[in-house]
Amino acid sequence: ELSGTWLERVTKQLDFYFSDSNLRRDRFMRKTVEEGGGYIDLSELLRFNRIQAMQCRDVSQLAAAIQKSEILELSEDGLKVRRNMTKAPMEDIDPTARTIYVEGLPLTFAVDDLAKFFARHGTVRYIDLPHHLETREPRGFCFVEFASEQEADGAWAEVHGSWPATWPTRYDGKTIRAMPKQRWLEYTKEYKELHLTARGSGRPSAAETVAATEDASQAAPTSLASSASSSSSSAPPAEAVSADGALGVPAAAAATTTTAAAATATTAAAANAASNGPLAKPKDRPGCLVKVSGFPQPQTLLSVRQFAEHVVPVDYCDFPDPNGSCAHLRL
DSSP: OOOHHHHHHHHHHHHTTTHHHHHOHHHHHHHHHHHTTTTTEHHHHTTTTHHHHHHOHHHHOOOOHHHHHHHHHOOOOSEEEEEEETSOOOOOOOGGGGGGEEEOTTTTTOHHHHHHHHHGSSSSSEOOOOTTTTOBBBOOOEEEEESSHHHHHHHHHHHOOOTTTTSOOSSOOOOOOEEHHHHHHHHHHHHHHHHHHHOOOOSHHHHHHHHHHGGGGOHHHHHHHEEEEEEEESSEEEEOTEEEEEEEEEOOOOOOOOHHHHHHHHHHHHHHHHHHHHHHOGGGGOOOOOEEEOOSSOOOHHHHHHHHHTSSOOSSEOOOOOOOEEEEOOO
């Protein structure tokens, strides 16, 4: 005898296979449905990993679960299933607005764990949990698609900066980071543009370095440090971008040297660049890209670079928007 709870789980899984969220991403399922004229054999579904994990072994069990579905229907011979397009027509809506990006997740969590957690914030349509190609381990971030944009906005705003008490204990003080997927796409695009710029640029020429050194007198690094510290409560944290395009951890710099020492180091760097000539391009050396924002205007590239070099050597600095308060640094 089949229990009602077990049948509901199987029904929910079958509904998901035929959902818009899954068919948009699952090429095998979409191709199989198209080739079958909308139908798919129950025997084929029995081969699916999730169905097997539920101990579903016979087509009669699938048929019983399908009869409880509100969007699926069996063929006349009872051996195939399809989505009822009258009851559940296909959507032609981009789900980006109702999808959020979340990072900093426990690596032991699977899709079911995340679905259970995010279900308290709304109806979860789909969860994309990327894995490493070689190790198959989760990469620590996911995309969650909700039924509505309002649910998505409420979910990311509530979980961002938190760490549930029921999750594995963390000792590094880090929390969940969340944002709308659209914002993540913008970060990804910005990173790619920066990466292309950095790959095609070496260190500035001697003339450019000398000119930048002269401009440095107009903006003292210590004033930038004090201004950044005083506005830290209202300015967004700098954010590092990882090589795969995912938003990384905050990057912060604290000034620890004097203006005179910074100016002396800058002058020496300019003379060194003028005498040594161009170096290898950034693509030939290891490093990372960092986005720094929230500093007061106006600033020059050199003043921002000097401020960062109080803590770490900077290989490349650029303003994506000359009138904005954001800079890209290659470390």
